[in-house]
Amino acid sequence: ETGVTQTPRHLVMGMTNKKSLKCEQHLGHNAMYWYKQSAKKPLELMFVYNFKEQTENNSVPSRFSPECPNSSHLFLHLHTLQPEDSALYLCASSPGDRGTDTQYFGPGTRLTVL
């Protein structure tokens, strides 16, 4: 595998379920990001991790819980979601956290909350 991979690619869950999204980067990067992409809205940055440490939590509801066990893996744990949480969730990585760094994105997980 190369680049940034995300699993699963599609997920349907009920509001009472607990599920996790997984992201893995094979680029040797130190920073990883979670974004939410909803129709007709700008990409929303959710969380930023740099060297496994969370450096940004963009006022995300607690029903979204990130985990970064090492610089290559990033998880997003989901519980008691709402229908408005249905969206494409994108993971990205970058070499570091400098403003000039390029972010490399995975293909996303399409989440539907029933």
Next chain:
Amino acid sequence: AQSVTQLGSHVSVSEGALVLLRCNYSSSVPPYLFWYVQYPNQGLQLLLKYTTGATLVKGINGFEAEFKKSETSFHLTKPSAHMSDAAEYFCAVSDRYTGFQKLVFGTGTRLLVSP
């Protein structure tokens, strides 16, 4: 706070025609500027970025963009559209003084290319 405005949620061109996608930004400090492209069922891919130096930036697939500070713009152009250019394009701005990279994206422009 930074913001990005992309004029036109959809732009339609004919194959071989000029592509012009507009991006205006608002930033209280000198920005870093990016254009990303998203093909169907894929993540975003960097087309080009402006960080410093020459204001005309060339990217992949024949695209280029010019940073115009006086107009707070970073419009994306391509002289001749190809069918494979059909995708969604996102302009983004990053604050060069923030301790980490925080991209602020526009709402995107979908480019439609007709034969």
